[in-house]
Amino acid sequence: MTQQPDGELPVIEFVAPLPGFPRHRAFALVRLDEDGLLYALTSVDDPGLRFLVAPPAPFFPAYAPEVPEEALELLGTDDLARILLLLVITTGESVAESTANQLAPILIDQVSRKALQVVLSGSDLPVRAELTAAA
Template sequence: MTDIDLEMPIIDMAVPMPGFPAHQQFILVRLNDQGLLYAFTSIQDPELRFLVAPPEPFFPDYAPEIENQVLAALNTKDPDRLLVMVVITAGANETTANLLAPIIVDRDSRRAMQVVLNDSSLPVRAVMRKDY
């Protein structure tokens, strides 16, 4: 079992992630010095973690539109305080990011949710460059 640093800020899920209804609290654990990769780790089960990254270094034009009901669920007062993280899948031949369903975190309320965006042109498996 992985030890969790409970001094790290706990992120409460406003809505559970699809398929994981029992996991309501997570922490972000930085995995590299550059701050490009994180483990979104469940407090309830530290073995459950998702590889996530901020999209900007990999997809500089990515600008998801966050709907008002998401802002309300996160208790967002300032949309500029949102942290957008994309879920990464590391494969043997390529690494992809889910641009259709990012995890949105309000930095102030520390509430989060995975949001399926209305823009159906966004890929679930966008290939990431290999030089990260």
């Protein structure tokens, strides 16, 4: 996702609210570093509500979850190439204590800007995977 020419960040609309945040559906994805490793998913209506997210590849190169068909239907696409996959990061006192939620990734259709957090039920993926595991 790139910034729009006028400097406005594109708004991402969740087709279903994030668990625990039923009133927040519009978010902006803000890059936090030059390498594109970390982003802040920030509520448009409440900028104090932010989630630290990251693409999985730099931390978990083998992470390739099977995306449920129902999730793609909710996003209005069947083209996996359009989907940006992000993991929610929980920060600890140090990087070694920070974790990523592999069980419930966020899927963003980069064309429509629709998003969904999906719980990959039936998988044994961890909710708290150590970020240093792939280092």
